Amino acid sequence: MNTTLEKAFSVGKYLVSPLSRLSESGRYLASVSIRSGSGRGTHDRVFRFIPQFDTQEGALQYAIDDVTTGSGNAIPQPETQFHTRTRNPLWPRKN
Numbered sequence: 374m375n376t377t378l379e380k381a382f383s384v385g386k387y388l389v390s391p392l393s394r395l396s397e398s399g400r401y402l403a404s405v406s407i408r409s410g411s412g413r414g415t416h417d418r419v420f421r422f423i424p425q426f427d428t429q430e431g432a433l434q435y436a437i438d439d440v441t442t443g444s445g446n447a448i449p450q451p452e453t454q455f456h457t458r459t460r461n462p463l464w465p466r467k468n
């Protein structure tokens with residue numbers, strides 16, 4: 374299996390790298406790497422997608438579209454991020 378890493382781009386504080394991989398069946402698989410932080414605090418998530426594609430370009434475009442349109446919700450939006458000072462009144466529960 375060959376993996377192709379295409380040019381990365383930024384979305385806010387995240388570095389997004391679309392990837393395509395040629396499967397054993399001869400079709401292309403799409404995935405995307407989303408990285409945040411720097412140095413020892415770097416965090417990287419890789420999302421693999423189920424659809425298979427006839428072309429490498431199709432697989433890469435699918436990965437890019439999923440991130441940029443927000444359909445996969447891979448990149449947290451500011452209103453959905455957790456705040457460290459906010460406590461959930463239901464957790465932890467005392468017995």
